[in-house]
Amino acid sequence: MSLVSVDQTITIAMSVKDRHASAKWYETMLGFEALFHADDAGWSELRTNTPGVTLGLGEHTKPAPGNCVPVFGIGDLDAARQKLEEADVKFDGETTVVEGMVKTAAFYDPDGNALMLAQDLTGGAE
Template sequence: MAVVTLDDQITIALSVRDRHASAEWYNRMLGFTLRHHLDEVGWSELNTKTEGVVLGLGEQGEPQPGNSVPVFGTPDIHAARAALEAEGVSFDGETQTMEGMVSLATFYDPDGNALMLAQDLSKG
């Protein structure tokens, strides 16, 4: 049985039309605080009021309601992916890497719900 090592943070990713406007809305309405905007990759993150839970905003032209994807941090995305694949877990394409930022791999639970692994590459 696969046991994947995860970080102590979860990111709930949402698709939005305008990350900057959405970040302001989440700050004004819910008190979430901006962690950063990564304009070069169309991504923003906000701290929620719950420790270890981050809201990620990915920019899309026409986002679909109900499109949240839990993103689980892991210190070694290659080992985590290999362990899940060894158990027959299906992934959506190759692991995507933005050098110096993050590596991402989307996978699916038995009901087809999308989940994602993320390895933070900005730390050393």
């Protein structure tokens, strides 16, 4: 039995220099569809061709090469985080909230691989 139950969505988050240019590349090269650009948050999302899987592009001036963080959708991030912390899972800082959009928390597996939980705050999860 698992401590928490993630939903059936996965966002693959990657760091890029220019979200809009990268989104266009993924649309042209792989047939992905831009869902939105949240310029205030420095974030863009694209629908992949796999149901339940989106590609998230976080804009950074110097993105780490090979940077990729699986982001697992979760219904109640606060409750899940509490359970994982009680099981000694290491989190990277505080939970981040973009009001009306998303709540996220980054954490690490035993090998130091970064993972993230994300709770949809839009009221209309796909």
